[in-house]
């Protein structure tokens with residue numbers, strides 16, 4: 272059999288590619304966390320129409336969402352040093368431009384992107400939170416900030432999780448662009464391997480599989496987090512236990528079956544006592 | 546002695562004057578029934594007292610705390626009024642992601658700064674008073690309308706407000722749930738809780754209200770004792786309204 276395609280290389284490439292995994296995760300997790308904080312800020316600025324800031328943020332969001340990620344990466348890569356050089360020149364900031372880590376540019380670019388995309392999600396979900404809850408909180412003496420922190424933000428976050436999750440996953444895939452500024456993420460690590468073995472197809476198959484698995488894992492993680500935060504929809508342990516008791520009773524044909532079902536569904540506490 | 550005194554309250558929305566100089570007084574331990582057609586301005590009046598709407602003009606006094614010009618009320622004035630009054634809404638406005646108990650506890654810990662365990666005990670006792678001990682760990686979406694409003698009443702009562710403001714507390718309920726909520730309100734009234742109730746439950750107001758205020762198009766058209774207003778209304782507008790409402 273001619274040695275055109277060698278499936279075993281797919282497996283043997285994986286450890287080398289995984290060397291880039293920490294960097295990939297670092298980029299996506301850092302830019303997600305910081306980006307979400309900025310995104311929330313942008314959403315609040317937009318909702319409260321804070322003058323000047325509102326216009327600036329609007330342009331930032333529209334620009335970031337309307338330009339390719341690759342272009343933004345290069346803008347950060349070439350633009351940030353220029354800004355720093357000017358800062359050094361005018362204010363004597365004394366920041367060494369040449370030795371700045373490449374990772375910094377990547378993080379700045381991806382943080383911007385996450386911020387711009389999440390801002391819309393946050394705005395939509397914050398505005399979707401029923402105003403009555405805020406009024407109830409204010410009326411009972413809570414400060415606006417307390418009401419936001421205890422009531423509005425948690426609820427908005429729960430609703431925002433699915434869209435934040437899908438943004439996270441697309442950002443995860445987007446990090447593969449980091450290779451263009453020679454940050455060694457999974458994609459770069461893979462290319463290094465393939466440049467030695469010349470088995471590009473095998474490497475890219477391995478790489479694709481790894482991204483696929485990671486995307487699936489993170490999608491699942493976000494679903495779990497969403498379920499945990501939707502505490503009102505969680506089936507309580509008590510209810511679960513009482514349903515179990517009912518099944519046992521039904522199977523054993525005990526007399527209280529009917530009562531058990533009744534009590535179990537309408538009242539968890541009594542069911543536990545029964 | 547009057548606990549709450551509202552004088553000359555005015556409020557407009559988009560150039561339309563909704564409250565046109567309202568005077569209302571609530572005495573210690575008194576239940577004031579607020580009646581009037583839909584659109585008369587009852588909700589707006591109650592919301593202005595809690596500064597959920599910014600009043601345009603008027604003078605508020607809560608015991609010996611006075612705001613001479615509510616249009617320029619300071620943050621501290623607003624905080625004082627919100628702290629010592631408590632609102633119950635037509636649509637309950639319970640905190641969706643909090644259990645019944647947490648709904649009642651939140652203001653105790655976050656506004657009154659009571660330690661969490663103590664706050665839980667107090668809240669638990671108030672839920673018991675509204676007959677919901679069994680439901681304290683339930684989330685609002687698992688409760689009936691009547692139960693939700695009882696949680697909301699406990700949430701307001703637990704703050705020991707000088708005046709409770711109830712905005713049509715039974716209007717959003719299925720008929721079979723109205724009674725249980727009115728019973729709780731009656732209980733609070735019996736314990737001497739001062740309150741203003743905007744309501745269309747004329748029979749109930751006739752029983753519990755010490756004083757009845759009939760509002761029409763942003764003014765107090767007529768007021769007096771429940772008996773006076775319901776049985777011997779002096780104004781034609783009042784008579785018309787009551788005959789339509791069929792007391």
Ligand SMILES: Nc1ncnc2c1ncn2[C@@H]1O[C@H](COP(=O)(O)OP(=O)(O)O)[C@@H](O)[C@H]1O
Pocket residue numbers: 558559563581582583584585586587588589590
């Ligand atoms: N936020 C608002 N913006 C504009 N108009 C309002 C607002 N709130 C109330 N109104 C108007 O004020 C009038 C009185 O409303 P409301 O106080 O709710 O009356 P009631 O509670 O007696 O039914 C209505 O015509 C209503 O449309």
Ligand SMILES: [Mg+2]
Pocket residue numbers: 587588589712713
């Ligand atoms: Mg109303």
